[in-house]
Amino acid sequence: MAAPEGAPALVLAMPGDPSPEVRSLGEEVVSIARSELPGLDARIGYLDGDDDEYPALGTVLAHTAEQRVERYELAKAAGREVSEPEGISAVVVPLLAGPDNSLVRRIRQAVVDSKAVAEMTDVLGPHPLLAEALHVRLSEAGLARADRARLFTVATAADGIILATVGGDEAVQAAGITGMLLAARLAVPVMAAALDDEGAVAAIAEQLRDSGSTQLALAPYLIGPELPAGLLDVALKEADCAASEPLGAYPAVGKLVLSQYTSALGISAQTQGSPAH
Secondary structure, eight states: OOOOTTOOEEEEEEOSOOOHHHHHHHHHHHHHHHHHSTTOOEEEEETTOOSSSSOBHHHHHHHHHHHHHHHHHHHHHTTOOOOOOOSOSEEEEEOOSSOOHHHHHHHHHHHHHTTOOEEEOOOSOSOHHHHHHHHHHHHHTTSSOSOTTSSOOOTTOOSEEEEEEOSHHHHHHHHHHHHHHHHHHHTSOEEEEETTSTTHHHHHHHHHHHTTOOSEEEEEOSOSTTSOTTHHHHHHHHHTOEEOOOOTTOHHHHHHHHHHHHHHHTOSOOOOOOOOO
16 A cells, blocks of 8 residues: 555654754654555654754645645646645644643644644544553563563563653543553553652552552653653652653554544554554
């Protein structure tokens, strides 16, 4: 399967401060999406970008719309029978695992300000593939078994997981849905908490310990760039536990970005959750 000719561009809306690391993550995510759908026109727009190296989301959207018109005019001048561009020129996919109203509002405003005809999708989660990604990140950190069915133990495996997010109550509720899927995979309690709600992580850690968990781990339910500097370190000190890495460019993230794009266009590529191990 390949992207339809003339299909709108996929524009990845990248939150957080632009940096080489953030750009590398975004490029890896769009590379995964392109590998799943050959011919896909995928681009990155930075919510806080302001130059050629890190182009702002609105700039990328405006440029995408202009290029679409230019391609039409060149084809027409060359004598080709082509249809005049119509409909949306881009599908904007926020690189966010869960809802963060302040960031979502800023992305939506950037779309409006660009004057481009574009559609914005929902965030990536909750989704079974994100539970799988969290499981893998925990196992990479030695905090969970890679496969619950195998007959071996990990000495440092956690018996209680704090699923950390940002974005307030709505983000915590959404993380809790993925948390239930993660709990089913690991057979340990999983509770969500907001890193940007002072004392919330410490309160959840205390609740887990009161219910019998003795070895906690914190799993960031975050891609990475949207995480404000220092918040995770403060939470880890409060909870007094180890942590896995953020989701980053785990393959499932790229697949979910593509799934949001294809769903917006009504293309038949569907990303399904894999069964729990």
